Amino acid sequence: MKDYLYREPCDEFPIAMAYVPWQHFNGICENLEKGFCNGTVFPELDKPFTGRRCCNR
Numbered sequence: 001m002k003d004y005l006y007r008e009p010c011d012e013f014p015i016a017m018a019y020v021p022w023q024h025f026n027g028i029c030e031n032l033e034k035g036f037c038n039g040t041v042f043p044e045l046d047k048p049f050t051g052r053r054c055c056n057r
Contacts (some may be wrong), residue, residue, distance in 0.1 A: 026044055029035035038046050
């Protein structure tokens with residue numbers, strides 16, 4: 001009996017690809033407590049998921 005190698009169609013593709021844009025340091029939040037509650041103390045990274053587009057709070 002011959003052994004056949006079954007390959008999934010997705011075996012040839014990478015698992016994931018990331019796009020990470022360059023980020024510039026512009027300072028930190030003046031109110032650190034609010035920044036920690038938002039999940040970041042960097043205002044340029046404070047872009048909550050709204051279901052469509054990211055926007056600053």
